[in-house]
Amino acid sequence: MTRLLALVVLIVRFALHRRTPDGDGKPPSSNPGSGVKSSQEATGEIAVRGRPTESGPQSTDPAAPTDTDNQWNNTDGSTTPPQPADIGLSDDRRNHILDGHGDDEGGGHFPGTGLSDKTEFPERWAPYDENRPGDRIVENILDIARNPDEPPFLQDNGNWNAQGTRDGVTVEVIIDPDGNIVTAFPQPGGHGVFHNDENGVPGVYNENGTLIQQDENGDWVGENERGDPVRYDEHGNPVG
Structure with missing residues (x-):
């Protein structure tokens, strides 16, 4: 009789351990595919709302232009x-x-x-x-x-x-x-920009923003840092 009572106690304890919180007596998942489905649904919801981070939800939409873009x-x-x-x-x-x-x-x-x-x-x-x-x-x-x-x-x-x-x-x-x-x-000073004088005679700005004038032969001539003459083309680029 003592052994029978001990066996009954063990069976009752095992049954109580298997009970779910809602007390329906079923294992937490009796449907083999339900866990996969729940995981997929959760993943889809994250994709729509944005994946949460420590600082809150993070949107999955492309970054919207800010007011300072233009x-x-x-x-x-x-x-x-x-x-x-x-x-x-x-x-x-x-x-x-x-x-x-x-x-x-x-x-x-x-x-x-x-x-x-x-x-x-x-x-x-x-x-x-x-x-x-x-x-x-x-x-x-x-x-x-x-x-x-x-x-x-x-x-x-x-x-x-x-x-x-x-x-x-x-x-x-x-x-x-x-x-x-x-x-x-x-504006004056841009590379290749022409600047006409009061008579309409043009000069052209070189890459350093210096205005190069034409000489009596129609050549664009300026000076380098040492003061040596440098010939330029009509785009303000040195030649030769």
């Missing part, structure tokens, strides 16, 4: 600027910038135009196409207008001034409040 978002905020996508250049203002056409003074910055007291874009920026030789110049102007290197500033006349450097040339672009490019020109 300098147009960093203006002083007193006046709403045009959106980069709205900035454009009409054919009329293109002609003004390149050839000086238009009903006001200014423009005429295509290389070789020869207007007095003007800067001209480098020779290497033209031509792209013989039928539209200013296309590369226009591409750089639009790129700088839409993606300036520093926050544009509002001028006293209500237009915006955007600036940027491409291929060693800093360009200043003037844009009206609606996003229309009014004019654009290269």
Whole structure:
């Protein structure tokens, strides 16, 4: 009898050990595939919500652009600027910038135009196409207008001034409040930029930003650091 009672006690203890917390008497997993399925569901949920880290959930979406990605978002905020996508250049203002056409003074910055007291874009920026030789110049102007290197500033006349450097040339672009490019020109000192004097006679800036003038023979001649004469081509590059 004593042995029988001991056997009953062992059976009861074993049954209690196998009980699940909810008391249904079943093992924790009686379905062979349920553990795999639960793991897959959990993995899918993590993929949707982002994998948790010590600092909280981490999004699996690509990084969204920040407000500082474009300098147009960093203006002083007193006046709403045009959106980069709205900035454009009409054919009329293109002609003004390149050839000086238009009903006001200014423009005429295509290389070789020869207007007095003007800067001209480098020779290497033209031509792209013989039928539209200013296309590369226009591409750089639009790129700088839409993606300036520093926050544009509002001028006293209500237009915006955007600036940027491409291929060693800093360009200043003037844009009206609606996003229309009014004019654009290269600043003095850029490599290959021409700078005409009051008579329209051009000089060209070398890679160091020094203005090289033509001599009486039409050759571009400057000096090196030792003061020795150096010949340049029309792009502002030393030759020979």
